[in-house]
Amino acid sequence: MRIALAIAVVFSTLTIDLSSKWLIEANVTHVIPVMPSFNITLGYNRGVSFGLLNSDSPYAPYALAAFALIVVIIFSVALWRSDSLLQTAGFAAIIGGALGNVVDRLGDGAVTDFLDFYIGQYHWPTFNLADTFIFCGVILLLISYARAEATPSLESEQPSSREP
Numbered sequence: 001m002r003i004a005l006a007i008a009v010v011f012s013t014l015t016i017d018l019s020s021k022w023l024i025e026a027n028v029t030h031v032i033p034v035m036p037s038f039n040i041t042l043g044y045n046r047g048v049s050f051g052l053l054n055s056d057s058p059y060a061p062y063a064l065a066a067f068a069l070i071v072v073i074i075f076s077v078a079l080w081r082s083d084s085l086l087q088t089a090g091f092a093a094i095i096g097g098a099l100g101n102v103v104d105r106l107g108d109g110a111v112t113d114f115l116d117f118y119i120g121q122y123h124w125p126t127f128n129l130a131d132t133f134i135f136c137g138v139i140l141l142l143i144s145y146a147r148a149e150a151t152p153s154l155e156s157e158q159p160s161s162r163e164p
Helices: 001-028 061-083 085-108 130-149
Strands: 030-034 038-045 109-120
Touching: 001 038, 001 085, 001 109, 001 130, 061 085, 085 109, 085 130, 109 130
Parallel strands: none
Antiparallel strands: 030 038, 038 109
């Protein structure tokens, strides 16, 4: 059940992310106001989150993709070892989002971003659905770990076998 959930989440997040990027690249040529404080804006990020490590080096996309794949491997091992459906979903969402950005980066040399939130003149860095899936996966993991911390262990609930 856990592995089926993981596979479904990874492939659905990957498919939704890559499809959304393809649709945006094929159809958006200018800023599209969606609602106050939110636009669809086509942009490309050659770095990591918030444009950090931005580079025009021809090797940068490969180095960043390799780093992301190492993270995917680490999270895949953690997913395999997890015993909670919430952790499984969290790790799988992170893996799917990271793979979406890897595929996009290797295809274009940059990650396609298009979700633009702002207040007045202050814009949050533009991002994509893969970033959203990664964020949601982290939230699921935090909830899972918070629940585990709040649940007392069986050892602390059982009376001691020695009496004073």
